[in-house]
Every structure is written in C-alpha cells, then in structure tokens.
Amino acid sequence: MHADAIVETRNLTKRYGRINAVDGLDLTVRRGEVYGFLGPNGAGKTTTLRMLLGLVRPTSGSASVLGGEPGAPEGLKRVGALVESPAFYPYLSGRDNLRVIARYCGAPPSRVDEMLETVELSGRAKDRFKKYSLGMKQRLGVAAALLKDPELLILDEPTNGLDPKGMADMRDLIRRLGRGERTVLLSSHLLGEVEQICDRVGVIRKGHLVAEGTVAELRSKAGLLVRAAPLEDAAKIAEGLVGVEEVEVSGGLLRLTTDPGRAAEINRRLVSAGLDVSELRPAEQSLEEVFLELTAEEVV
Numbered sequence: 514m515h516a517d518a519i520v521e522t523r524n525l526t527k528r529y530g531r532i533n534a535v536d537g538l539d540l541t542v543r544r545g546e547v548y549g550f551l552g553p554n555g556a557g558k559t560t561t562l563r564m565l566l567g568l569v570r571p572t573s574g575s576a577s578v579l580g581g582e583p584g585a586p587e588g589l590k591r592v593g594a595l596v597e598s599p600a601f602y603p604y605l606s607g608r609d610n611l612r613v614i615a616r617y618c619g620a621p622p623s624r625v626d627e628m629l630e631t632v633e634l635s636g637r638a639k640d641r642f643k644k645y646s647l648g649m650k651q652r653l654g655v656a657a658a659l660l661k662d663p664e665l666l667i668l669d670e671p672t673n674g675l676d677p678k679g680m681a682d683m684r685d686l687i688r689r690l691g692r693g694e695r696t697v698l699l700s701s702h703l704l705g706e707v708e709q710i711c712d713r714v715g716v717i718r719k720g721h722l723v724a725e726g727t728v729a730e731l732r733s734k735a736g737l738l739v740r741a742a743p744l745e746d747a748a749k750i751a752e753g754l755v756g757v758e759e760v761e762v763s764g765g766l767l768r769l770t771t772d773p774g775r776a777a778e779i780n781r782r783l784v785s786a787g788l789d790v791s792e793l794r795p796a797e798q799s800l801e802e803v804f805l806e807l808t809a810e811e812v813v
C-alpha cells in the first residue's frame with residue numbers, strides 16, 4: 514500500500530449478472546486530500562463507494578480503507594459517509610435527529626451543536642426535519658456523518674438534486690471540510706464541481722478508471738501548441754514524429770496531440786530541420802473536453 518494512501522483498491526470488480534458495474538478498478542486516495550470520483554451516471558461510482566464501506570461485497574479484487582478491510586468495525590469508526598439519502602425522523606428537529614445519532618455512535622453530545630454550526634444549520638436546528646429544504650437535509654446528512662469526527666468522509670453525489678444555491682452551499686461546505694487533515698472522497702457527474710472542489714480527480718467510465726491526477730494534470734494531457742515557420746513544413750515533420758498522435762493546423766498554430774513533456778525534444782527536431790520556432794506551449798483543454806473525450810462512447 515502506498516505510504517500515504519487512505520483508500521486503495523486493486524482490480525476491484527463487482528458484477529451484477531452480466532453487468533460489470535465496477536471492472537478492475539485501481540484507485541488511490543491519499544491522506545488529507547479531497548478526491549473527486551468523476552463519471553457519468555451508471556459508471557459505477559455508487560457501487561464502488563458501497564464496496565469501500567463494506568455494504569457490497571466485491572466479486573473479485575481487493576480494497577483497503579484506512580489500512581483495513583472495508584466494513585471492518587475498527588475502520589468504520591473512522592469513516593463518515595453519506596451514500597444514500599440519510600434516514601432521519603421527519604417529526605424530530607434537526608438537532609434531535611443528530612442527538613439520536615450521536616448517542617448510538619458514541620459521539621459526545623456537545624458535538625451536535627458544533628456540527629450544526631459547521632453545516633450552517635444552527636439557526637434552523639429546532640425546526641422539524643420535514644420542514645427542511647433538500648439542501649438543508651443534505652447538509653444535516655453531512656453533519657450526521659461528521660459526528661464521530663471521521664478521518665475519511667465519503668459523499669456520494671452530495672449536490673445531486675439541489676438547486677443552484679443549495680449546490681453552492683454544499684460546495685463551500687466540502688471545501689471547508691477538506692481544508693484540515695480530513696480526507697474527503699466524493700463522487701460526482703459534474704465536472705465543474707469536481708474542478709472547483711477537488712485536489713485530485715479519478716475519472717471512471719464503465720467501471721474502469723480512465724484517468725487520474727490533479728485537474729491541471731488531466732487538462733495538460735491535451736498536447737502542445739507550436740508556432741513555427743514555415744507552418745506546413747513543421748506540420749509534415751511533426752506528423753513523422755513518434756509519439757505525436759495527431760497534428761492539426763488551426764489559427765496559424767500547430768496543435769499536436771502528444772505528451773507535453775516532449776516539448777524540448779519536438780522543438781529540437783523542428784529547429785534542426787531549419788524551421789523557426791517562435792512559440793511552443795502546452796495546449797490547455799477545458800476539463801470538460803477531457804472528460805467528454807475520456808468518457809465518450811466508442812463509435813462502432
């Protein structure tokens with residue numbers, strides 16, 4: 514296991530009949546980070562998170578959570594999760610609901626008000642749960658998950674179904690929670706969201722991890738932009754280089770699909786062929802483009 518890994522899966526697989534919900538997944542979440550598990554609906558995010566909590570048994574492969582088996586009582590004490598809509602008593606207040614949960618998870622009663630404050634529900638703590646907006650219900654769910662002061666917080670699509678204000682509040686909350694020592698693993702099908710909140714992102718498609726890295730790393734996978742003269746000659750040379758997958762001419766620039774780390778080498782090749790290279794830089798793609806590319810259906 515990686516030294517600072519808090520969650521690690523190897524070849525994790527879950528099959529439902531003929532459906533491979535999760536298919537050979539290798540995931541590493543490091544201590545202290547906010548990790549975004551990004552993928553379209555049905556990609557296998559919920560199934561993965563449920564396996565990490567010991568709620569679903571893998572068909573094959575392994576997972577380690579806080580150094581132990583998923584679902585082991587020792588580990589579960591240190592994990593807080595909001596995976597399904599949390600079950601609260603509709604006629605009890607937010608505060609009383611948390612008190613009930615604090616009692617059975619052994620959290621000190623003083624933590625209830627502290628967590629209500631954290632999720633900004635102190636002002637509505639005495640109102641019945643059923644009066645809460647969806648966003649408030651979700652935030653109460655986060656407060657419940659935080660009662661035992663978990664080292665790892667797992668949130669499945671925490672902004673799903675919320676209105677824009679509710680989403681923004683939830684994002685702010687997660688960003689705040691991720692600032693300290695705590696590790697947050699959240700799933701989302703929204704790029705913008707993951708881009709705003711997460712330190713690192715894993716992109717899942719049909720049960721596979723198709724990319725993993727920081728938002729900046731995923732973006733810079735795009736390639737290089739080159740300004741050279743004569744441009745047509747530069748394009749011909751670039752096409753002949755090993756490791757350059759695509760060459761496009763656009764707006765007086767060449768766009769090369771290649772590892773941006775090869776910039777110096779490509780520059781050398783162009784210059785030694787007698788071309789003038791006046792600009793060479795990584796082509797920034799929006800994460801959206803990267804995401805669409807990574808998760809696109811194969812055209813058969």
Ligand SMILES: Nc1ncnc2c1ncn2[C@@H]1O[C@H](COP(=O)(O)OP(=O)(O)OP(=O)(O)O)[C@@H](O)[C@H]1O
Pocket residue numbers: 529532533534535552553554555556557558559560561670702
């Ligand atoms: N209990 C189950 N029985 C049969 N198939 C299931 C079961 N749970 C999930 N699946 C299937 O496994 C695949 C992955 O589902 P999963 O819910 O993990 O995806 P997801 O990425 O979380 O998507 P969503 O955001 O829609 O929940 C889907 O094809 C789903 O229909």
